[in-house]
Amino acid sequence: MKTPLNLPIEIAAPSTGMAQAVLHELAGHLQQLIESGKTEVIDLTSLPMSSSDKQQLETQLGKGEVDITLTTIGESRIFETAYSGIWWIRHYTADQHLIAELIEICSVPQIIKSHPADMQQALSRLKNTH
């Protein structure tokens, strides 16, 4: 049932030069992060990128030292690219459907940090157990 139908559907995916434009934008954002500490996020799903554009961008950015998996309803894969401060984030639903794809320019992606509200709740739980 879960096996995908193997329909011979070809999808035109020409390279549009979008990857180069994104790289250029990333350089600007990274400089800004270094100089003023301002973080930035690029929503890849909203950009008119073909699959080969995205492939090209991922190949050029490469993989860095950190690779994180979040397990919230569905997985999220977060890795630092070979360029420090540039993080690639993919959010999936429980059935592995990609719902958001972002590049975050920051020292640590926002979603990694523990939220004060969560920590507060953790504290009260801890206190209750002892």
Add this chain to the structure above:
Amino acid sequence: MTNKNNLLAGELERLGISRRTFLKFCTSIGSVMALSPAQAAVMAEKLVTVKRQSVIWLSFQECTGCTESITRSHKPSLESLIFDFVSLDYHHTLQAASGHAAEQAREQAMHDNQGKYILIVDGSIPIKDDGVYSTIAGMTNLDMLQQVAKDAAAIVAVGSCATFGGLPKASPNPTGAVSVSDIVHDKPIINIPGCPPIPVVMTGVLAHVLTFGIPELDSMGRPKAFYGDSIHDRCYRRPYYDRGQFAKSFDDEGARKGWCLYELGCKGPITHNACATVKWNNGTSFPIQSGHGCLGCSEPDFWDAGGFYKALSTGTNSPGQWATAALAAGAAAGLASAYLNKSSKADAEKDHQPVTLEDMGGKS
């Protein structure tokens, strides 16, 4: 009373949903709605501080497909969270109460949240013969809509019936069905057409209303974030259209290769909806991906816009018959005119008098 339990934050805690999870939810909704990622983070922080929103849901001439779409298409997921959180004070299909108790719940909610509740409507409103064709608890749909709309903060018309009249309005429209915006003119109305609409579109719009207020709407009152592009603009088969590669039948080589379905009646070029990007059943597929053209269900009068399987460029009133009739009528009129021309010519010839020398002043 601004108890923490009245806020979404409390609800998240109760369900054991971390802020991290919630941020992920808002990021995905924001991405679908083309919000900037920064706005999505703001949305996440804002949503947790909003009060439980009172929602009154009125169902008129409808098939319950819209309710089914929202409530059943997802297994418990992030999207359904929004619906868990709002206080759905009246929905006659879903609520436990019935009869007088149900109507009392509606009146209570209207009273307690006067001017602040959100009214969701699915189904069209029949207005012919004083609206007798659809009544709830002895009250016509028309009266109920006017009564509940009066003190609503905003109205969300869900589905093609509530937004444009939909199937009940299809020719010859026996009940005189009209849309919500045909009746209510003094309240903000958000139209979410579709037969049914995509679940995440409904939850996304609701999340937007709760945090940032009413989203940007187009000329037909539809949120631009979801209805800004046509199916055709975002269709993955678009390159085949541009190259002129069309499936000619549902099982020819073109159909198997996934070519454009324009010739098989796809209404994608004039249909504004998010099916091609958001897709259905948790992003599994959408009609064109499964090999069937778009019916245009989120556009006004889609039921009367010609055959579903006839190309968009064809006429809807069988112009062929009109052409034949006109040719015959024209031929008859032409022959009649020819006869008249002939007889006036003959008359002219008969009346013709040769000019004599005398006429010209000479002598014979």
Add this chain to the structure above:
Amino acid sequence: MNEIELLNWARGPGLAYATAIMFFGLSIRVIEILSLGRPEELAEVRDSGVRDGWLMILKRSLPEVRHWKYITASYIFHIGLLVVIFFFIPHTHLFRDVFGIFWGGWPNYIIDFFTVLSIAGMLYTLVARFYDPARRILSKMSDYLAWLVTFLPLVTGYMAFHRLGLDYTTMLAVHILSVELLMIAIPISKLTHVVTFTMARWYTGSNQGRRGVRS
């Protein structure tokens, strides 16, 4: 009325009325012209005139060296228009729907090419009509109107296909309405030549032939 209602009207009642008016009008005009017959021939008829009739149709359809620029532009525009009307795939479906015959269409890039050619050709003829003193004197308002109603479908169709100007739904409606305007204009203006041009040429040619003048 929103853009979908406009489109539905154009595709429905609008198209039906325009079709009826065009066929009714053309049918009257052709039959009326045929019924006029020929004037009585006072001299001895020397030939059936059939051969010369056909020759004239052919000859008047061939380009001339005289005014070659104007004629080339007219040619380009006429051929382009015929190609666009009869071979753009969506159009072929309309004809299949109306007449029940289908001849298949040509790829969009070919149609696009001919559309641009036609538009350029038409613009040239307009400019020439305006700047050439002789043509300018001969041109009446009806000539410019005939040009306009022919030009509008070309431009609106091009814009709709390329998603220019208004949104696609509105543009498509405007395109269809402009075609309907053209259809109505055909039987009541000089545009009737879409059917009468062969009749007129055959008549002239055969008349000459019957009188012993070679065409």
